[in-house]
Amino acid sequence: MYSIIAYSFISMAGIGGLLAIVLYIVSQKFKVIEDPMIDEVVAILPQANCGGCGFAGCRALSEACVSRDDISQLYCPVGGNSVMAEIAELLGKTIPEKDPMVAVIRCNGHHSNRPRTNQYDGAASCKIKNTLYTGDTGCAHGCLGEGDCVKVCNFGAISINPETSLPVVDDNACAACGACVKACPRNVIELRKKSAKDRKIYVSCVNREKGTVARKSCTVACIGCGKCAKNCPHEAISIENNLAYIDSEKCKLCRKCVGECPTGAILEINFPVRKATPVTSENEVLAS
Amino acid sequence: MSLLKVSPSPHAHGEMTVKQIMYSVIFALLPALAVSIFFFGFDALRVSILAVGFCLAIEWAIQKFLLKGDVCITDGSAIITGLLLAFNVPSNLPWWIIMIGCIVSIGIAKMSFGGLGKNPFNPALIGRVFLLVSFPADMTTWPLNRFEQLAHPDAVTGATSLGILKEGLKKGESLSAIFQHIPSNIQLFLGNHGGSLGEISALAIIIGGLFLLLRKVITWHIPFTYLATVFTFTGILFLINPERFASPIFHLVSGGLMLGAFFMATDMVTTPMSAKGMIIFGLGCGVITTIIRVWGAYPEGVSFAILIMNAATPLINLGFKPKKFGEVRNG
Amino acid sequence: MLKTFPKGGVHLTDNKITAGKPIDNLPVPPTVTIPVSQHAGAPAEVLVQVGDKVKVGQLLAQSAGFISGNIHSSVSGTVKKIEPATDSSGFKKPAIIIDVEGDEWLETIDRSETLITEIKASPEEIIQKIKAAGLVGLGGAAFPAHVKLSIPEGKKAECLVINGVECEPYLTCDHRLMLEKSEEILVGIALLMEALNVDKTFIGIEKNKPDAIEKLSVLAKDYPGVSVVPLKEKYPQGSEKQLLRATLGREVPAGALPIDLGAVVFNVGSIFAVYEAVQKNKPLIERVVTVTGKTLSNPSNFKVRIGTPVINLLEAAGGVTEEAGKILSGGPMMGRALTNTNVPIVKGSSGILVLPDTESKRRPVESCIRCGKCVSICCMGLEPFLLMALTERNLTERLEKEKVTNCIECGSCSYTCPSSRPLLDYIRQGKSTVNNIIRARKK
Incomplete structure (x- = not known):
């Protein structure tokens, strides 16, 4: 009886010991010497591995932070300035503050604004739909609504509003990693500077067609009339290819352009409700 | 005219659907079920209904409460798993063992991997093997069928022909002495012998298998190479020493080989995709089955053989790809 | 045993409801x-x-x-x-x-119906006339014809293969041409044989067109070197590579062109246009279009001027009813769904097909059960399920290794998939991504 126990004990211990030696040799032979700082930087990073920094993952960014002397170009959009400041302090390097950004969907063409002209029945992918044709509305530039941006978002920040079939960004969840910007085959999504109270003013249209054509397919399309640009006191608005663009770096959120837009393509978000102002009807504006 | 539909080509679609495939398999299993009810009576029906019922209930519960997604138990895949599991157990198995088998089959082998199409191993076989190693006594005590009961009124249970063979060889008896206790090959072919309830009649399984081949649900590659490999391998052994090794015909008609070859090794999800891969798969199954039957501790090796080859399937898929058009230059 | 290509392919219900309808102007x-x-x-x-x-x-x-x-x-x-x-x-x-305004033709064009069999033009003149007439492949890809006839240096044309397969269901324009313009087609073949300096021609026709096979076989006896090859019905036999495999028994190497086998492939429609361009001086300004569909009251084959709006053809065929769900330019396997009916007929339009609403909607997508049917029917020996998965995951390197660029987009995989997965939708996407990468690499 005891001999069996002794025998098993010795053999198991022997095998264990042998394996331990092998493991030790292997670990010594294949040792990778790595800067311990990398692990410390990784610990600070948010571990979302989203690729928003331009690197494959958080570890790759840490390696870059540790190895490069000038890290002013490196930035983790998810962690933001506080995380970058912490890393800079740890490594004794400097990183300039960057403005936090947020993804903005520049299309407001839900079905009442942009009537459907046909019914898409292919695979649920904007990329495939975009390769096939102009889409199920008259507009060849706007949102296709199949949700490629929703699928790539690692933070659950984008969802399709079932009523409008358009994506909606949750500003608090959005990490500005830019995955959706890359995924959108029509460049509808843009990263814009985040402002206090999540206030935003932007042209919610990417249609580069001539005004009449754009307007025909969508009632809230930008027609490139240039009224907003003329009235902007901060020269933040430019017109290119029949399309107005508000530079979020220059815009002071004065809201002057919003009232000027004849089609309502400029949106103001998260502002308090305006005092009743004389509303000019669309027809008058177009006629003038 | 309402809005025109637009989609990328093609704009036509073939007739076959997943449901059709699944229900064809169920239909093809019915002859074997009928035979087992004929031989084992009500018990066979009881085990089958319990297994199918449990499988459906477990899949429904998992989809509804754990995954909180769409419930799609009507696709028929759970029914097949239940039926195949029932076919692989003795007809006198208590209900709670069947339930455990179903939980393992559906819960662990299928749904934990993501449900239909994502399981690496055949769920019914996982359930069966789990029961075999957990309840070896219950799983290898086979009730006598109605004719055997008439012949041996005092006995309650018997062994499968492969079991008798293995036991006899262990005791060192000669083959001719052992085969005195085993029904003739014709009886084995028709199903008049002991065994799991679905595997007994090679004839009924072949009928079902031919139906599946005709419906193009399965292709010939796996069943044919599997059976042919077992036949050739055991045939060679038989030719070397007929006193030591049983005849290849006996190997074909006994045990779960037919059921395995036509219904378990052809499970689409867990077998290779290309024709070449399928042939390799059948070959591997045949070799492993024979090795276990002839030299292994268990009398039967079909379940293990298929599961082992299931594990090799991803590798086979990588290694044996279809020949691409225009790959070989014409002289 | 009829010839066909051995690997993959599907059998489709041919639905050639307009096969008996003569070509109408x-x-x-x-x-x-x-x-x-x-x-x-x-x-x-x-x-x-x-x-x-x-x-x-x-x-x-x-x-x-x-x-x-x-x-x-x-x-x-x-x-x-x-x-x-x-x-x-x-x-x-x-x-x-x-x-x-009116219908005034250039005087140089011979509008008479008389058959001109005598070949006066030299090989160079034939190719020049074909080029001047703006001839393109009328099978669908619309590849300029003169490019196919300009044999690259170091290569030699050995035979001409005529595509009379018309493997797409519903379409019958080539079938009708072979029946009604058989003589002209054979003269067209003779012209091309002269231009290419080849002595063998194979006309591949599927056996669902027995009348065309018979008529051309009988007439071809007067044309030395021309033979009709009856083929088994199998989609996509009309694809250039599959047709060559079926008629010549040889495979076009991956990435190569038919001319690497010494073969030049022309569609019967294009051959008729060759005849008209060379013998009648008539540029490619009209073509035969099949207008068909189960819901049309008068499905037919029409000779149509290029540029005619699709709606005119549909009205001539009995008009589109409420039941219509999809209107296609081309056949059901490779055709393009139209968003509106005002688009014009172009050189590459072979048919207009109206599918009823009940047949237009795709079935809901289910999960892959790894049945391998897509692998077994792929005529290029690819693994569609894998290509789709790789495209979804954006693994372009692996896609290139799996030869996604070989895909001919025939659609057999999506057609066969029991789970109704949009295989080709994704594969096409993956193929174009990989092609772009390859192109960028070359630069």
Whole structure:
């Protein structure tokens, strides 16, 4: 009886010991010497591995932070300035503050604004739909609504509003990693500077067609009339290819352009409700 | 005219659907079920209904409460798993063992991997093997069928022909002495012998298998190479020493080989995709089955053989790809 | 045993409801829209101006580059507009819009029906005339014909293969041409044999067109070297590579062209156009289009002027009813779904197919059960399920290794998939991504 126990004990211990030696040799032979700082930087990073920094993952960014002397170009959009400041302090390097950004969907063409002209029945992918044709509305530039941006978002920040079939960004969840910007085959999504109270003013249209054509397919399309640009006191608005663009770096959120837009393509978000102002009807504006 | 539909080509679609495939398999299993009810009576029906019922209930519960997604138990895949599991157990198995088998089959082998199409191993076989190693006594005590009961009124249970063979060889008896206790090959072919309830009649399984081949649900590659490999391998052994090794015909008609070859090794999800891969798969199954039957501790090796080859399937898929058009230059 | 290609392929219900309908001339529409890019390659350069009077057959736009094609006026009248017009994919492409006045043809064009069998032109003249006529492959890809006839240096044409397969269900325009213009087609073949200096021609026809096989076989006896090869029905036999495998028994190596086997492939429609261009001086200004569908009251084959709006054809075929769910340009396997019926017929349009609503909706997508049917039917020996998965995960390197670029987009995989997975939708996406990467690498 005891001999069996002794025998098993010795053999198991022997095998264990042998394996331990092998493991030790292997670990010594294949040792990778790595800067311990990398692990410390990784610990600070948010571990979302989203690729928003331009690197494959958080570890790759840490390696870059540790190895490069000038890290002013490196930035983790998810962690933001506080995380970058912490890393800079740890490594004794400097990183300039960057403005936090947020993804903005520049299309407001839900079905009442942009009537459907046909019914898409292919695979649920904007990329495939975009390769096939102009889409199920008259507009060849706007949102296709199949949700490629929703699928790539690692933070659950984008969802399709079932009523409008358009994506909606949750500003608090959005990490500005830019995955959706890359995924959108029509460049509808843009990263814009985040402002206090999540206030935003932007042209919610990417249609580069001539005004009449754009307007025909969508009632809230930008027609490139240039009224907003003329009235902007901060020269933040430019017109290119029949399309107005508000530079979020220059815009002071004065809201002057919003009232000027004849089609309502400029949106103001998260502002308090305006005092009743004389509303000019669309027809008058177009006629003038 | 309402809005025109637009989609990328093609704009036509073939007739076959997943449901059709699944229900064809169920239909093809019915002859074997009928035979087992004929031989084992009500018990066979009881085990089958319990297994199918449990499988459906477990899949429904998992989809509804754990995954909180769409419930799609009507696709028929759970029914097949239940039926195949029932076919692989003795007809006198208590209900709670069947339930455990179903939980393992559906819960662990299928749904934990993501449900239909994502399981690496055949769920019914996982359930069966789990029961075999957990309840070896219950799983290898086979009730006598109605004719055997008439012949041996005092006995309650018997062994499968492969079991008798293995036991006899262990005791060192000669083959001719052992085969005195085993029904003739014709009886084995028709199903008049002991065994799991679905595997007994090679004839009924072949009928079902031919139906599946005709419906193009399965292709010939796996069943044919599997059976042919077992036949050739055991045939060679038989030719070397007929006193030591049983005849290849006996190997074909006994045990779960037919059921395995036509219904378990052809499970689409867990077998290779290309024709070449399928042939390799059948070959591997045949070799492993024979090795276990002839030299292994268990009398039967079909379940293990298929599961082992299931594990090799991803590798086979990588290694044996279809020949691409225009790959070989014409002289 | 009839010949066919051995690997993959599917059997389709052929639904050739217009096979017995003779080719009918469609009246000239009041306006035509002639896109300047109706061929593979560079768009043609417009020669006319708004307000110009044009005659039938007059050159409107000139071939711009080697792979390009001339565009001729299919009507007589006044150029009304030169502006982008919506094409079948909804995008706007430059086009010439002409208001029709009368039907005045250029005097050089021989409009008579008399058959001219005598070949007067030299090989160079034949190719020159084909090029001038703006001839493109009429099977669908619309590849400029003169490019196929210009044999690259170091290669030699040995035989001509004529594609009379028409493996797409519903379409019958090639079938009718083979029956009604058999003599002309054979003269066209003789012309091309002269131009290419080859002595063998194989006409591949599927056995669901026994009348065409018989008629051409009998007539071909007078043409030495021309033989008809009856083929088993199998989709996609009309694909160039599969047709060559079926008729010659040899495979075009991956990435190579038919000419690497010494073969030049022409569609019967193109051959008829060759006859007209060389013997009758008639540029490619009209073509036969099958207008079909189970819900149409008068499905038929029409001879249509290029630029005619699709709606005119549909009305001639009995009009579109409420039941219509999808209108296709081409057959059900490779055709393009139209978003509206005002788009013009172009050189590559072989048919207009109206599918009823009940047949237009795709079935809901289920999960892959790894049945391997897509692998077994892929005529290029690819693994569609794998290519789709790789495209979804954006693994382009692996896609390239798995030869996604070999895909001929025949659609058999999506057709066969019991789970109704949109395999080809994704594979096409993956293929174009990989092609872009390869192109960028070459630069």
